[in-house]
Amino acid sequence: MHHLTGPAALSMSEVAAALTRHLGHPVRYSRPGALRFAARLRERGAGWDSIGFMTTVYTLTRLGKNQPITDELADLLGRAPRTLDDFLTVQAWRWHQRAWT
Structure with a gap:
């Protein structure tokens, strides 16, 4: 694994700040609890x-208990993984065009 x-x-x-920069409109993280998060989904x-x-x-991430940073992706790719800003630079059009797939 x-x-x-x-x-x-x-x-x-x-993440919300990065999305705001790349999408050109404010994105705010509203800090919903787990039940509200599930209801929104x-x-x-x-x-x-x-x-x-x-x-x-979502809950593990909010609590800071999600997976720690590893070098495994870099080892598999033979290069460093993209930063979120790098990813959004290339992929922001998906949000603008609502092209999720």
Whole structure:
């Protein structure tokens, strides 16, 4: 099993700030609790299996208990993983065009 991570552990607020910079409009992290987070996913049509998984990941991340940063992705790729800013520079169009797949 591999634990693939980016180069930095980011807070939800740091991710929101990066999205704001790259998308050109304010993105705010509202800090919902686990129940509200799950309810929002359900309102958006997510299945219960996805809701359970995403809520667990969300809660662990909020508590700072998610996977630590590893070098495994760099070892597999033969290069450093992209930063969030690098990723958003290339992929922000997906949000603008709502092209999720």
